[in-house]
Amino acid sequence: MIKRLLFVLTAVLLMAMPVFGYDLGSYPAMFTRKSTRIVIGKGASTEDVLGAVDIAVSLQQRMGEDKRLERAVLDTEVDNLEDMNTIVVGGPCINSMAAKLMGYPKNCLEGFELGKGIIKLYRFKDGNYALLAAGTLALDTRRVTSVLANYQDYALDGNEMIVTGLSISDLEINPK
Numbered sequence: 001m002i003k004r005l006l007f008v009l010t011a012v013l014l015m016a017m018p019v020f021g022y023d024l025g026s027y028p029a030m031f032t033r034k035s036t037r038i039v040i041g042k043g044a045s046t047e048d049v050l051g052a053v054d055i056a057v058s059l060q061q062r063m064g065e066d067k068r069l070e071r072a073v074l075d076t077e078v079d080n081l082e083d084m085n086t087i088v089v090g091g092p093c094i095n096s097m098a099a100k101l102m103g104y105p106k107n108c109l110e111g112f113e114l115g116k117g118i119i120k121l122y123r124f125k126d127g128n129y130a131l132l133a134a135g136t137l138a139l140d141t142r143r144v145t146s147v148l149a150n151y152q153d154y155a156l157d158g159n160e161m162i163v164t165g166l167s168i169s170d171l172e173i174n175p176k
Helices: 002-020 046-063 096-101 138-149
Strands: 036-040 085-089 116-123 129-135 160-165 171-175
Touching: 036 046, 046 085, 046 138, 085 096, 085 138, 096 129, 116 138, 129 138, 138 160, 138 171
Parallel strands: 036 085, 085 129
Antiparallel strands: 116 129, 116 160, 160 171
16 A cells, blocks of 8 residues: 555656756756757857856766757857757857846846856746856856756755856855
8 A cells, every 4th residue: 555655656746847847956857858959159258168068968978878969059040049948058248048048138247246157047838948057257157067067066956056166176056
């Protein structure tokens, strides 16, 4: 009887997961189940490109050989941000898709602080997700992408987190 109850409870929880949605504590599950693309700004820095590569390698390792990431694209190549899962690397000053996610702020540095990067998860009506990995400076963004590439080493949680640190190897993450 207890085994049957546990089985039913487990089944209900597994079915409810898509209804309730994911948060950062589930990363990268939401990006390995469906097609995912990585978007960088057309004028992105080398740090942004390296960070996008690190994230792509990490995701591909998690997905295994039977699945592949969509190709990485420039922000100018994206027509519809909500048509598939998307990881947006770089802030709204350099990446138009980041600006779109953030509601096109008048000041592209609004909400950013020097030395801090942001990881923010967005959920769209159709069940797709976008993840913003951005900072004020390229080094701030690089710290964020390092956390995402090495997600298993960090306690990601909620829908938005702040990444700080003195270097790529000395990072701290906190809820916003």
